[in-house]
Amino acid sequence: GAHRWLHDASTGSPGLGRVGGKAHRLLELHREGYPVPAPLAIEADAFRDHVRTMPPDHPEPRRWIVEHELDRNLSDAILAVLPQDLGHGYAVRSSALCEDGSENSFAGQLATRLGVGATEIGSALKAVWASALSDSVRAYADQRGLAGQAIVPGVVIQPLLDPDHSGVAFGFDPSGGSRRVVSV
Numbered sequence: 001g002a003h004r005w006l007h008d009a010s011t012g013s014p015g016l017g018r019v020g021g022k023a024h025r026l027l028e029l030h031r032e033g034y035p036v037p038a039p040l041a042i043e044a045d046a047f048r049d050h051v052r053t054m055p056p057d058h059p060e061p062r063r064w065i066v067e068h069e070l071d072r073n074l075s076d077a078i079l080a081v082l083p084q085d086l087g088h089g090y091a092v093r094s095s096a097l098c099e100d101g102s103e104n105s106f107a108g109q110l111a112t113r114l115g116v117g118a119t120e121i122g123s124a125l126k127a128v129w130a131s132a133l134s135d136s137v138r139a140y141a142d143q144r145g146l147a148g149q150a151i152v153p154g155v156v157i158q159p160l161l162d163p164d165h166s167g168v169a170f171g172f173d174p175s176g177g178s179r180r181v182v183s184v
Helices: 021-031 044-051 061-067 072-081 118-131 135-143
Strands: 040-042 090-096 112-116 153-159
Touching: 021 040, 021 090, 021 153, 040 072, 044 061, 044 118, 044 153, 061 118, 072 118, 090 118, 112 118, 118 153
Parallel strands: none
Antiparallel strands: 040 153, 090 112, 090 153
């Protein structure tokens, strides 16, 4: 069966506290039939497990994360349950537990890898994880009053689209907050 840290539309979402806001919402949208590329969410516990043996005083923790071997059971399970590639590879995106919330968006702070081939998913996953320890993420967190809190990244993998057009729609006015205005 699938790995305990992996969730797709068939398993549903284990909640924001395990996969982060972005992955949780994408799983819910896909499960409800909205036309979003099929998401595969990886729980933040996969990151916690990956860094469990890292020495606490390691001088280059980001490099350690990228170079440390991914758990074989996890990597095999990811490859076994990836959503169907639509011909453009995959998007490997962060879904940190503190990201995309009502208080802090962390938009653009953590890494995203686009056009990733199936055999490169593990490397892309580790790059997203490592980005949670970047100076810019730490500075953003400090500015938002999250000093000293660990930024724990869940990850979501989706088939990459190659659209002619794209956009963002808000069910409220993002500048003024009015719920009577829809912005596209």
